[in-house]
Amino acid sequence: MLLPTFSMQVSVPNGISEFELKTNLVKVLLIDDQIIIGEAIHRLLANEADISVYYIDDSTQAMQNAIAIEPTVILLDMVMPDMDGLMLLRWLRSHPATRDIPIIMLSSKEEPRLKAEAFAAGANDYLIKLPDAVELIARIRYHSRAYNNLKALITATATAQLQARQLEKTVKELQTTQVQLIQTEKMSGLGKMVAGLAHEINNPINFIHGNFTHLHSHIQCLLDVMECYQQENPELFNLVQEKIGDINLEFVIEDLPKILSSMQLGTERIREIVLSMRNFSRLDQAEKKAVNIHEGLESTLLLLNHRLKQEIQIIKEYGNLPLVECYPAQLNQVFMNILSNAIDALLDKPESQIQKQIIIKTEVTEKQTIQVYIIDNGGGIPAEIENKIFDPFFTTKPVNQGTGLGLAISYQIIERHKGTIHGHSQPGIGTEFVIEIPIALA
Structure with missing residues (x-):
């Protein structure tokens, strides 16, 4: 049986903030099979305007009512007929809704062993029935205020984390x-x-x-x-x-x-x-159009020919591609960015007996997409920064030699084409970029 034995609307004194009011409000749930104890506790707390008391004499209903009432303090009898107080204490500590609520154990015995068992099970305090009114009220208010402060801190932390996530999302946007x-x-x-x-x-x-x-x-x-x-x-x-x-x-x-x-x-x-x-440039083709991907690759290579010189070998392994529906100028920009980075990596690589190479491979997949592989045998990308290469403004190049926008822009362009782009690198061996876009752009 759940009895709301005392409940009063508390007025807000002048100069008291809403936060201070919330942290001072006390909602007590008393769980005890002896109704006489419930009445006695009610009389002890009856004159306290900031304390609301709820009484449950059936321990089997205590669990669901504790969740519904949301008390700030629980007074729990150690010994009850249907469910032992320690067993109920353990359950309350295991449930997310009640695990942080302060629990004061009530017992007719002041035995160190019982106290030890209670604290081991998760009790916050231990009182002998019936306690002195002044001591009971002081302990209830202390534990309730601590719990309200904890809830306020958890709420503030969650709010701060939410705001931080929103801020991070806004910054990324x-x-x-x-x-x-x-x-x-x-x-x-x-x-x-x-x-x-x-x-x-x-x-x-x-x-x-x-x-x-x-x-x-x-x-x-x-x-x-x-x-x-x-x-x-x-x-x-x-x-x-x-x-x-x-x-x-x-x-x-x-x-x-x-x-x-x-x-x-x-x-x-x-x-x-x-x-x-x-x-x-394809200024006359700003809208999507079916084009020959190989023509875009060849045009990009021709514009980069002055950087290739004699030391970089271009190996073309072109597949039999159909016309691909895309935004040609934007896709050419992706090829330009990746090939430029590959050339930079090869030109920065120390001289060796191995021929510097860029392999460009294209193929059609069973998913009605085309894949473009651009592979170099340069110095590779360090493992610790490989997951940052598509981040806006991230660059490993010296000041005035790179903005960190090339791959970020490429990523967005491929996303616009409903495709994917990812890179895989092995330091000292080389880097491979794989671009995959659908043949027909919906």
């Missing part, structure tokens, strides 16, 4: 937003610059390249006329023979087509670079 803004601005500026440069170079190069055929034809005509003139007017031609000897006409006639051919090869090379620049 801000970093992500900052990275996205930087990426957008960077790609926009880079794309406009590359596209504009490609356009400006493309026009005069096309003009020069297109006129090589006519130039070659005109020079050949002049050489034919000179040969004909020499045959038809040998005497007159002898007058300029000395001058012809000075300029080594035979060599000029032989070398001129070679010069024209070299110049034509040069303009073709420039046109390839311009095409790669346009393919890399």
Whole structure:
């Protein structure tokens, strides 16, 4: 039987804060099979306005009622017929809802052995029935205040932890937003610059390249006329023979087509670079589009060719890929970031007899995705920082040589493509990055 023997609305004195009020409120749960003890405890506490008392005489109901009442102090009889007080004490200490509530054991015997058993089972205090009113009230208030302070501390700690998690989440969101803004601005500026440069170079190069055929034809005509003139007017031609000897006409006639051919090869090379620049920037393809992934890789390699030099070997193991639906310019940026990092790792690697290599491998998976592997045999990434390589602004490069945004931006781009990117490294052996994206972007 649960009896709310005493319950009073407590007024808030002037100058007392809500926190102080909460820490001073006392809710006592008395568990004792003798109703006379319940009435006696009620009389001892009846005049205390800040103390509410609840009485349970059935120990079998004590467990569920202790959870429902949420007392700040429990007065528990040591000896009861249906359930031993020590057994109930152990249960109360095992349940998350009651394990921290202060429990004062009540006993008619003052035996050291009983006290020891009670404290060993988790009791906070031990009193002889019936205790002195002043002592009982003092101990109840002491334990209740300690418990309320503990609850306030736990609540404050949980709130602080929640706020810390929210702050950490906010910081990450801000970093992500900052990275996205930087990426957008960077790609926009880079794309406009590359596209504009490609356009400006493309026009005069096309003009020069297109006129090589006519130039070659005109020079050949002049050489034919000179040969004909020499045959038809040998005497007159002898007058300029000395001058012809000075300029080594035979060599000029032989070398001129070679010069024209070299110049034509040069303009073709420039046109390839311009095409790669346009393919890399793809400002006209900001939306998703089905493209040849290998073209993006080749364009990126061409733009990085000046860094490869003779010491880095590129090994291509291209699979038979279908057209992949993606955002081409963004995907090219991922290839640029990873390949640039691979080149940095190889150029920083001490000279050795092993050929510096970058392997680029592509394949189609059974999941209707494509995978791009970029593997280098550089110095590798230290194990302690491998899990940080995709964090925004994390870099191992010296100041002014890296922002720590390349891989963070790449991670976000691949996420936008509903794909995954991960890296695996073995220090001293090399690093492997695997990019996986779906063939069809939903």
